[in-house]
Amino acid sequence: MSRQLSTRTFLGGLLLVIAAASGCVGVRTGVSWADLSLVGEAQNILVAYNDRLLLVDPADGELVQLRDAEGRVRNDEDGRPLRWELNGDETGSQFFSAPIFVADDEVRAVDYSGRVFEINFDAARIDDPDFFDLEGQVLADQRLVDNVLLVPFMERDLVAYDRDTLAVLWRFETERGIWSQPLVMDDVVYFTSMDHHFYAADLETGEEIWRVDLTGALASTPLYDPESERFYVGSFNRRLFAVSMNGQIVDEYRSEDWIWSTPVLVDDVLYFTDLSGHVYALNAADFSQVWKVRPSEDGIRPSPLVAEDTVVVASRGGRIYWLDRETGATRTTGEENAPLVRAVGEEILSDILLIEPNETNELSEPLVIVSTVNNGRLLIAFTLENGVELWRYPR
Amino acid sequence: MWDLIINPFSTILTALYALLGNNIVLAIVVFTIAIRLATSPLLLQQQRSTRKMQELQPKLTKLKEKYKNDREKLAQEQMALYREAGINPLGGCLPLLVQLPILIAVYQAIIHALAGTPFQLIDLSGRLLLPGLDNLVPLDNTWIGMDLTLPPTTNPAYALALPLLVLVTTWLQSKLTIPAVPKSADGKPDPTASMTASMTTIMPLMFGFFSLSFSVGLSIYFVVSNIIGIVQYTLMGKAQWRSLLGMAPAPQPATQVVTGKATPVETEAASKSVASKNGASPRTTQPPGKKNNKARAK
Numbered sequence: 001m002s003r004q005l006s007t008r009t010f011l012g013g014l015l016l017v018i019a020a021a022s023g024c025v026g027v028r029t030g031v032s033w034a035d036l037s038l039v040g041e042a043q044n045i046l047v048a049y050n051d052r053l054l055l056v057d058p059a060d061g062e063l064v065q066l067r068d069a070e071g072r073v074r075n076d077e078d079g080r081p082l083r084w085e086l087n088g089d090e091t092g093s094q095f096f097s098a099p100i101f102v103a104d105d106e107v108r109a110v111d112y113s114g115r116v117f118e119i120n121f122d123a124a125r126i127d128d129p130d131f132f133d134l135e136g137q138v139l140a141d142q143r144l145v146d147n148v149l150l151v152p153f154m155e156r157d158l159v160a161y162d163r164d165t166l167a168v169l170w171r172f173e174t175e176r177g178i179w180s181q182p183l184v185m186d187d188v189v190y191f192t193s194m195d196h197h198f199y200a201a202d203l204e205t206g207e208e209i210w211r212v213d214l215t216g217a218l219a220s221t222p223l224y225d226p227e228s229e230r231f232y233v234g235s236f237n238r239r240l241f242a243v244s245m246n247g248q249i250v251d252e253y254r255s256e257d258w259i260w261s262t263p264v265l266v267d268d269v270l271y272f273t274d275l276s277g278h279v280y281a282l283n284a285a286d287f288s289q290v291w292k293v294r295p296s297e298d299g300i301r302p303s304p305l306v307a308e309d310t311v312v313v314a315s316r317g318g319r320i321y322w323l324d325r326e327t328g329a330t331r332t333t334g335e336e337n338a339p340l341v342r343a344v345g346e347e348i349l350s351d352i353l354l355i356e357p358n359e360t361n362e363l364s365e366p367l368v369i370v371s372t373v374n375n376g377r378l379l380i381a382f383t384l385e386n387g388v389e390l391w392r393y394p395r
Numbered sequence: 396m397w398d399l400i401i402n403p404f405s406t407i408l409t410a411l412y413a414l415l416g417n418n419i420v421l422a423i424v425v426f427t428i429a430i431r432l433a434t435s436p437l438l439l440q441q442q443r444s445t446r447k448m449q450e451l452q453p454k455l456t457k458l459k460e461k462y463k464n465d466r467e468k469l470a471q472e473q474m475a476l477y478r479e480a481g482i483n484p485l486g487g488c489l490p491l492l493v494q495l496p497i498l499i500a501v502y503q504a505i506i507h508a509l510a511g512t513p514f515q516l517i518d519l520s521g522r523l524l525l526p527g528l529d530n531l532v533p534l535d536n537t538w539i540g541m542d543l544t545l546p547p548t549t550n551p552a553y554a555l556a557l558p559l560l561v562l563v564t565t566w567l568q569s570k571l572t573i574p575a576v577p578k579s580a581d582g583k584p585d586p587t588a589s590m591t592a593s594m595t596t597i598m599p600l601m602f603g604f605f606s607l608s609f610s611v612g613l614s615i616y617f618v619v620s621n622i623i624g625i626v627q628y629t630l631m632g633k634a635q636w637r638s639l640l641g642m643a644p645a646p647q648p649a650t651q652v653v654t655g656k657a658t659p660v661e662t663e664a665a666s667k668s669v670a671s672k673n674g675a676s677p678r679t680t681q682p683p684g685k686k687n688n689k690a691r692a693k
Contacts, residue, residue, distance in 0.1 A: 028514055031512035031513060031514055031515075032513040033513065033514075176533060176535075196530070216529060216532070217532050236530070237529050237530045238529060257520065257521065258520045260520075275517070275520040275521060276521060299517070299521065301517060316517075349513075
């Protein structure tokens with residue numbers, strides 16, 4: 001009996017360990033999703049995800065080719081074009097926040113474990129892999145204001161460093177860490193913390209000016225509206241708050257689920273999403289509801305992209321929805337009036353980018369860029385107008 | 396489908412966290428105890444079933460010998476024997492199969508509740524089924540200076556005691572529940588039993604090793620679960636403390652071996668069990684089947 005029991009226990013335990021180790025989370029690697037930002041006139045897409053930093057050309061979805069001072073493409077020893085790609089694997093690094101430009105051709109990237117790398121941007125080369133160690137985990141984008149580099153740490157603090165020497169200027173402690181990029185206006189730093197508080201601190205000294213308890217974890221950067229002089233911030237306690245410049249809650253709206261993204265304000269209407277797949281449009285002035293739809297039963301993490309007459313949202317189920325900005329209804333396309341929905345088959349958590357055409361990037365129409373958690377489908381470009389897929393990176 | 400189990404578990408764990416003064420370690424301990432107690436009937440049923448199977452072992456061996464060249468007939472006779480004894484041959488597996496998803500769900504619930512990264516935290520959304528629990532998120536996942544979401548290797552050095560505790564408690568639990576290797580008829584160790592016994596070494600090492608890379612919170616769960624398992628087996632009178640301490644096992648009455656309906660088969664097995672215990676090595680707790688084989692061999 002005991003032998004049979006033990007064999008089964010052993011096999012059961014083994015299965016348990018394998019199932020648990022796999023975590024049932026598909027293709028995800030690392031701890032967070034890709035950070036996308038746009039660089040330069042060409043609006044190249046700078047991607048920070050896991051062990052890679054990449055620069056992708058929005059025109060064709062290829063890695064940007066490196067060029068010399070005369071603008072000629074640089075080739076490697078085998079005559080192949082050199083491309084903008086940094087592999088953090090060599091240094092054991094993972095990147096989830098956007099590198100920061102400290103000069104035209106000089107970039108600093110902070111990896112997840114807080115190590116700072118000095119990168120020669122034109123050469124796509126890490127000049128100094130041991131430039132500095134901030135000694136803390138960094139998940140969110142940093143903010144550079146003049147000579148002050150503000151670094152939000154995942155575990156606890158917001159720290160202000162001297163841009164050049166990285167000497168600590170001040171340190172602001174919160175109870176649960178900061179997962180979003182701080183805002184700076186008029187020498188005041190505004191930031192949210194997972195400890196449920198929205199803080200304002202003096203940029204020069206780091207002294208607290210005010211704090212307000214928003215009753216739930218805050219994982220997104222607040223939106224500031226200069227016209228109404230209000231901040232808008234969503235919380236895990238299923239609420240969107242309007243907060244005045246002096247830290248008073250002036251309005252709140254109850255959502256169906258956690259809000260993890262920054263709302264978007266266009267023409268006095270706030271658009272935001274929640275993690276049960278709802279998309280909301282509210283009048284910013286009084287928080288009255290314009291419309292509320294649930295295009296997806298999967299959660300929606302990224303902020304909505306509002307452009308022209310369309311609101312684009314992307315779900316955890318890997319679907320992208322084009323909604324009518326006036327009504328929230330899913331737009332249709334073609335003669336058959338099919339819903340304008342695209343499926344990419346992988347979880348989408350990163351914010352959506354809009355790339356407008358200009359003389360440098362030679363695009364013919366605006367592009368919507370989404371990023372999945374799968375390295376094999378890291379970037380996918382669609383036309384804003386009718387959702388036609390143009391390219392994928394990697395191909 | 397997993398969400399049907401994981402979501403209530405995550406909710407209960409988070410609610411316990413709130414009830415126990417925002418202490419996640421206490422919540423894990425209480426939750427693990429509750430789950431182990433809730434699955435006790437399954438454990439008992441599994442034990443009962445495997446015991447019955449073992450009592451049939453002599454007859455099965457006999458049938459195997461008799462019909463070694465006729466698999467079809469062997470299968471028929473085996474099924475007839477099971478029917479006669481009122482045993483479902485899968486009876487020992489089914490409770491385990493029910494327990495396995497529960498254990499995986501407990502494991503996943505702890506991972507979700509600890510949620511130390513965006514990927515983990517976003518997976519917690521929608522899992523908390525009771526209103527008001529959202530505002531507890533993220534749970535305080537630090538304990539005596541350790542970050543429970545991180546492995547021991549990235550925590551203070553004393554966190555390395557946890558994989559060691561996992562190793563020791565897993566070993567202890569295995570040692571107390573898996574019998575010593577008996578000799579077969581030819582005097583050599585039974586290969587199946589040897590393999591089983593070697594698991595008492597492999598499993599603790601494996602779990603200890605995994606605990607080095609798993610979060611500290613999970614190590615706590617493993618340790619608590621093992622300790623509760625030891626207590627459970629001890630209370631059921633199945634823990635072989637005497638064997639572990641190098642002492643002869645206390646003789647057990649036959650009625651403790653025979654459970655359920657007293658069919659003729661079981662009665663026969665029980666009497667063989669008593670006979671085998673009288674003649675077997677003091678460290679051997681594999682009574683009826685092996686001894687019976689031995690008798691026949693002679």
